[in-house]
Amino acid sequence: MKSLSTALAQRHQQGLYRQRRVMHGQSSVHMQLAGQPVINFCSNDYLGLASDPRLIAALADGARRYGVGSGASHLVTGHHAIHDALEQALAEFTGRPRALLFSTGYMANLGVITTLAGRHDRIFSDRLNHASLLDGARLSGATMQRYPHHDMAALHTLLAEPSTAQTLVVSDGVFSMDGDIAPLPQLMQLAHDSGSWLIIDDAHGFGVLGAHGGGTFEHCSQPHSDNVAVIGTFGKAFGTSGAFVAGSDALIETLIQNARSYIYTTALSPALAHATLVSLGIVRDEDWRRQQLRSLIERFRRGAAQLGLTLGESTTPIQPLIIGDNARCVAASERLLAAGLLISAIRPPTVPHGTARLRITLSAAHREVDIDRLLDALSGL
Numbered sequence: 001m002k003s004l005s006t007a008l009a010q011r012h013q014q015g016l017y018r019q020r021r022v023m024h025g026q027s028s029v030h031m032q033l034a035g036q037p038v039i040n041f042c043s044n045d046y047l048g049l050a051s052d053p054r055l056i057a058a059l060a061d062g063a064r065r066y067g068v069g070s071g072a073s074h075l076v077t078g079h080h081a082i083h084d085a086l087e088q089a090l091a092e093f094t095g096r097p098r099a100l101l102f103s104t105g106y107m108a109n110l111g112v113i114t115t116l117a118g119r120h121d122r123i124f125s126d127r128l129n130h131a132s133l134l135d136g137a138r139l140s141g142a143t144m145q146r147y148p149h150h151d152m153a154a155l156h157t158l159l160a161e162p163s164t165a166q167t168l169v170v171s172d173g174v175f176s177m178d179g180d181i182a183p184l185p186q187l188m189q190l191a192h193d194s195g196s197w198l199i200i201d202d203a204h205g206f207g208v209l210g211a212h213g214g215g216t217f218e219h220c221s222q223p224h225s226d227n228v229a230v231i232g233t234f235g236k237a238f239g240t241s242g243a244f245v246a247g248s249d250a251l252i253e254t255l256i257q258n259a260r261s262y263i264y265t266t267a268l269s270p271a272l273a274h275a276t277l278v279s280l281g282i283v284r285d286e287d288w289r290r291q292q293l294r295s296l297i298e299r300f301r302r303g304a305a306q307l308g309l310t311l312g313e314s315t316t317p318i319q320p321l322i323i324g325d326n327a328r329c330v331a332a333s334e335r336l337l338a339a340g341l342l343i344s345a346i347r348p349p350t351v352p353h354g355t356a357r358l359r360i361t362l363s364a365a366h367r368e369v370d371i372d373r374l375l376d377a378l379s380g381l
């Protein structure tokens, strides 16, 4: 038997040890950590909704009306009318015929990919895709090839190889660790021309991009197409938790019949579905939150450029500062924490080797003074 403590010690030495932080207070940009106030620059609560009083009230109201737990899986007795209502609202929001709820984005990605691809099929995946897309591809047993990040010529070459297999092209909409946006029009064209499925995980795009928060598709003005499955999660801009897949009627019915991560698990809490329905209305209608976010992003990028800091090519709230070395990245994160700023050091295998980074994320709930404090602290790194 391999020694677990030796492996853990090795992890420490490589600067790869992960530790949980115990946070206190409501989830927001101003929190308490070990009794000290901190400004949170690493959550995915991009619109500042996780502790919005309207969502808190909706969750309590939902629990009173429907109970806390769903009691069973969707295919037994766990599928409540409120789930149905949220699915219909999501279909309308995304401009797709239908939507299907999953308990988490991780499970939605596993479900879609393993349903659409099997052992004899092919999956072409952007090299920087989220781990859940990678795991879905592995679990499907299909042959997976990763094309270089955003490289549409490389994808075109892969798609041109003759094959009778079902083919899936898989990409993040907004890349979770880099914040850049997938070249959606080209992906749509390539998938269409090659008769492939296109799977877009827009966990970080929904709520943030587009005048109504419709994500990467709204941002790129791309309409619905039957060969596309789009995944959204509620744990980010929506401020709750859970996920959905949107697409054609046939796709959703096929997922209900086959997706094991949909079938063999307890349905999302109906109270949470109720709160998410309220959140969806806020996401769609309160564009001022996106405008506030954009203005904070611009302020941060302007200030960082003045300091000579090189950020990634990102116009979204995910603003990575690449440090490279794991230990240096952890040290930088700790120095920032000592200054009252919470920013995670993201290291391999979450990101490629040699690209450890401070994953700075901004929220509409930040104020300009928070951004200025962040810039001030980064200038002293």
Ligand SMILES: Cc1ncc(COP(=O)(O)O)c(C=O)c1O
Pocket: 103, 104, 105, 106, 107, 109, 130, 132, 172, 176, 201, 203, 204, 233, 234, 235, 242, 243
């Ligand atoms: C791009 C992407 N997809 C999927 C997920 C998983 O979503 P969930 O947290 O709902 O499981 C995440 C992060 O959590 C993500 O960043």
